[in-house]
Amino acid sequence: MEDSCSCCRLCHLLSLLLLVQLPNWASTEEFQVLGPPEPIVAVLGGDAILPCIMSPAMDVRNMELRWFRTTLTESVFVYRNQQEQTAEQTAEYAGRTSLVMDLLAHGEAALKIHKVQVSDNGMYNCFFKMGSFFEEASLELRVAGVGSAPQVHIQGLEEDGVRVVCRASGWFPKPQVQWRDLSGKKILAFSEAHTQDADLLFSVEATVVVREASVGNVSCSVLNPVLGQQKAMAIFIPEPFFPQASPWKPAFAVSLTVMGLLLFGAGYFLYREHSVKLRAQQTQKNLRLAKEEDRRIKEQAQKAKDELQAELGKSCPPDLTVSLGGRRPGSPCLLRMCCFSGQRKAAYKAAWRKALLYPDWRKEQFQALSVTLDPGSARGHISISHGNTRLTFEHPGGDDLYSVLGHEGIAAGRWCWEVEIMSGEKGEWALGVCKEDANRAGWYQGLVDKGFWVVRWVETGHFTYVKSDTVVPSEPSKVFWRVGVFLDYSEGDVSFYDMTAGSHMFSFPQAPFSGTLFPYFSVKCGTVSLTICPSESDSLGHPAALHNSCPSLKETLKSSGEGLGSGSEEGEVAPGADSPLLSRDLGAVTP
Template structure:
């Protein structure tokens, strides 16, 4: 109850001791509890008399005939060691016939050791001290007694009370036991060069609890350790090792200290770093690094030579049978002529927007949920030789599109499916992945890297069309032994989404012909323009609206991809009456 009021621990111990002693005296002197009850219930006067008697008894047991004292400093013992807790009578006299000796901690009744009537009383001993304590009697005649605790544990640390009682007289002393160990003085030595400096190592052992390790320079400023490890033995005692890399030789010396937080004590050792030694170590380190660098360069040269030999071997094998090889698009270019191709606006669906330079194409209105046949052909046709062109794709991984080549006479009216037997050799992307469109349906495609540009290689004489991912130059798919009859044209189709398809600008045409010559020989009219169509010129919409916003079907004017100047300028568009009506219905 007094503990709840915040009384000091020493006072509480003394108060509890007085209560216990008074209780025993009352049992010996006063009548029985029944007689006391009969005596005290007669009148108020008799109750006051009982209280007065109790007060006198407490005063009596407080009168001291002797005093008990103990060591003023804490008793320090390492884990697993042995502790001796001594007490002394003053004035000095033999304690052989003392009625009771008791060592306890928090509660009087929970004893560490009890010696009463010249015998040890084990029934009152706390369980954790059983078998670990004994009484030291060799100085009883001098008024000294001590309890010996073996195999000291961390839980033994704290306050102990030594209690002596003889008749109605008693006294007690308070002792403190600390479970701690000041280990060895740190040993410091130079280990050698490391990480552009000199590595200094500090070791110490026999510490408890785990010590706090610190490095300091000659000015007392803390230096950061490069590593620190602690190990604990079976007794719970710690050993430590800490290292420091000194890169500044002007420090002069460094100090390693180990601090015990329980005892508030430290041990330290300093090490002088000779400037000459530091320079020598740094020079050795530089020489070692240079040697390792030379060895690395030799290894790199050997590896490069080996890789070059393997590359030459593969290229030689490829050159021997390049038509069947499916790797290295840059090697394949050596056998094909880069071909400059532009888009034919007359072949474009009305909902497609073509740039003025005729190399960009996208959907005019990307907000419509359509999956239509919005396609356009290349202006220039292929009827012989080996040619290739590239198509850059923006936003292709979130849209549906198809690209490749087709015969000039394919039927693109109504609904159709691209396949070789219908004159289409294509690859593309749908909502379920990437595909090559073959006669039996679709063949799934996989990529190491999402294609941002696709190369189309046409070998007309061999009947071969191959597709390459120009982002990592890997092979995508090939159509072999295709049956070409007539002229082939590049084919681009946008099914849905915000994709932009851009034909790369390449100056030279197929088989070395300049594309301007091929274009002039073909003429601007082209075969695919039908009678009954008219060309219209629509102005470019210059606003900050989103792509396609504010445009009418067939206007061919859209915004450019993000970060680019708009390539779309007015150019003629052909609409017949049927197409215009269809576009009006789609826009609604």
């Protein structure tokens, strides 16, 4: 019996405990906090209400409620223990916030912000906490303010129109400006600028250029994009304000364009003429420099000859100065002359590379090359005869070149050979050396960069192509009867001498050779005969003597009217008379 009573009392106790815990279990149920789905719009200076709702609905008066901006410490309003906690509130919201108490028992909490400022614009969070469980929601407050009405006035003239300016201030957020004409058609703004003052309110200045007098009135409207409210002002522009259109302006513009084109054309023409003139002046300058250089060389040669003649005159007493024909072998004067000539020759041999005179002495440093023409290399209608040593050609004219190579190739050593030229009035010819693989087909020019080292004779004188843009002319009246070609392969030197006058014609700038070189001969027009003078070396290795097929120096002088003195006799020649130096100088001795 007692046991049954004890069991009954225990059951009643457990039931009582369960009833006591029911409110606690209900209070710890989870909930959600919901904010408004759309931004809340508030007007500057007015009030804004930021509501939050608990779901499911329940009494929130005993909860902790908090509104803050970014973090919990940036509190806008704090409610706890059923009263406002001002100590945790941010200073800028002090005295401007309050809680709407009427709806707390129904699960709704709303914060009211008084005297809304621009700084209140932005995002907020509402925070609900019960016990250890809390929840929050976000909401946006958009602050908007309508400022002053726009002020519109004419600022001045610009670009065939009238500039109109519109100004407004005290707007938030940044306002939109729109220009319209009398018919309501939009006009594009010329410029638009926005600024903010210390209260973060916007001021705007917009300008437009009205170019048509028919527009008449124009209006400027300033719109708040948040509130959708706008303020506008119109202005009437009198027609006299618009510049009068001149019918001459299009014609003037066309005339100016044509004049500009004409000036450009004239400038271009003058530029081309100036360029041509400069090139012609440069060409004349090059020709003048070349002539001066040639004259300087000739003057040096003449000076050397005059000095030698003067020294020879001192060596012979006046009473012994007679013609070569009257001087007997062994004469003291002739012996002194021969001795002096030997000294001169020794000095020449010591520096023969730098000397441009005495080609017959120069031949002692070179080996005579017996050149024969290679008929297999001939190009064009030319005739080869006399044992392949003579080239003859007769042609009325044209642009083609006819050429032939020597049979002997040169890849080393120092060699020389002589060529006799017989040319008509309009004969054109060239001679020298060229590379084995040089292209001689068709019409071509003998250029160094194409493998040719040649001198060429035309009607106005000889010249040579050193480079493709350089021409070295000679005296138009000069005619070469016998030309000597001197080739020093190891030194890269090609020189040409007038063997009749014993003078230097031309030397190419020294440059190393490569491959095999061949004697080169070409003709272009007129009546031309090129004869290679054969040579024979004596036992002492002296310069080669010429065969009868080429005229001797004495025959050449006789044919040109430069005979020896009146007392000369053939066969009675003084020792050393075969020296080119003596033959040139003694021919001028007066009886």
